[in-house]
Amino acid sequence: MHRTTKAKASIRRTSLWLPLALILVVASWCSPSPARERVDEDLELRLVSSSPAAPQWPPDLVVETVWPDSCLPEVVRSTLDGTNIDILLRASGRQCTDAATPLRLRVNPAREAGLRQLALGTFQVRLFLLQSDGSSLPIGFRLLHSGWDDTLSRPESGFWWSVSSPELEPSLAGSGLSIEQQGENLAVTLLSYEAGAPVWYFGSARMPGNIAHVPLLRMVGGDEPFAGPNGGPRAEPGPSLNLQFLGPAHAQAWLVRPRPGADRGLDIQALNLLRLPFETERNGAAWQGQWVLVIGEARQARILDLADLVTADAESFSLSERAAGLTLQCRLDDVGGHPTPAFCSLAEGARILADFDHVGLDRLSGLAADGKPARLVRLPD
Known part of the structure; x- marks a missing residue:
């Protein structure tokens, strides 16, 4: 069965989220909503069965948005290449009114690519508008998830930083994010620069998966720290951020903003994000400390004191609790010039207790030797 994870901005007036709710309520009061001139603002995607009689066929992709005028476009083609889905549109009609009009499209990129099924995973969906000179203008971007929700890759709360990668653009020097997740509620603060001056943006959304x-x-x-109240802040619309968490401490992101002018085009900036440890003098030092091991639905947990650090080479490290004969061995991958644990195994002597393929600074998730879910959770100092 295929389903898609849709994340929409939400304001929850609860005691835990009162500061967040107040900020967003002030934003809605202080700033009128701009005219719906951008297709990307209202873009929603979902996967549906292409035929009730043949559920094994690749699902259709339904695209819904608001078109800025009455002349709705038609689909030229949709293409699927790896994890990229591109939909090319062509404007129709010459006598158009400026009335915003709901648009609903239905395509099947997997079938057009000659595939018998759409793979499970996350896809980057881009909408393009064909221009008179034959070029294509990007007008929409979203992430689409096929399959079950990935909850193991949910992010750890803290500071995340832009790093380079071979596939993506170089890192944005000095730019980063503050991320907080509580349940399915995600709050993000983007710390960056505009014309060389520091600037920050804030937003929130629901995130059931990753x-x-x-x-x-x-x-x-807003009010300055050492000045009296001045009536409260006002909100200005900023870019949008599309996040795909690959693990508790690693994410890919796409920052999207409207291009200057009236061409309805978008600028899309890819980012590679890491939650990095403060301690970088010795690989693995940030994972020393006390941890709780939980296997399956066990009501009892085992406390591990992983204090002894061994770094035999630049590609791995191990942490041991010698009294119990336990060792956590981790393999390091280079992510943007930062040695990052990609896979860890917990062993008792020669016996493997659990393997962890979702590795964060404070949480490791994977499977025990008997196939049950396994977690290592750091205890606070």
Whole structure:
């Protein structure tokens, strides 16, 4: 069965989220909603069965948005290449009114690519508008998830930083994010620069799985720390952030903003994000400490004191609790020039207790030797 994870901005007036709710309520009062001139603002995607009589066929992709005028476009083609789905549209009609019009499209990129099924995973879906000179203008971007929700890759709360990667653009020097997740609620603060001056954007969304679309707001005109109240801040619309968490401490992101002018085009900036440890003098030092091992639905947990660190080479490290004969061995991958644990195994002597393929700074998730879910959770100092 295929399903898609849709993330929409939400405001929850609960006691835990009261500061967040107040900020977003102030934003809605202080800033009128702009005219719906951008297709990307209202873009929603979902996968549906292409035929009730043949559920094994590749699912259809339904695209819904608001078109800025009455002349709705038609689909030229849809293509599937790896994890990229591109949909090319062509404008239709010459006598158009400026009335915003709902648009609904239905395509099947997997079938057009000659595939018998759509793979499970996350896809980057891009909408393009064909221009008179034959070029294509990007007008929409979203992430689409096929299959069950990936909850093991949910992010750890903390500071995340932009790093380079061979596939993506170089890192944005000095730019990063503050991420907080509570349940399915995700809050993001983007720390960056505009014309060389520091600027921050804030947004929130629901994230049941591991992908989210977060519209960002720039708050201006607020109170200075040492000045009296001035009537409260106002909100200015900012870019949107599309997040795909690959693990508790690693994510890919796409920052999207409207291009200047009236061409309805978008600028799309790919980012590679890591939650990095403060301690970098010795690989593995950030994972020393006390941890709790939980296997399956066990009501009893085992506390491990992983204090002894061994770094035999630059590609691995191990942490041991000698009294119990336990060792956590981790393999390091280079992510943007930062040695990052990609896979860890917990062993008792020669016997493997669990393997962990979702590795964060404070949480490791994987499977025990008997196939049950296994977790290592750090105890606070």
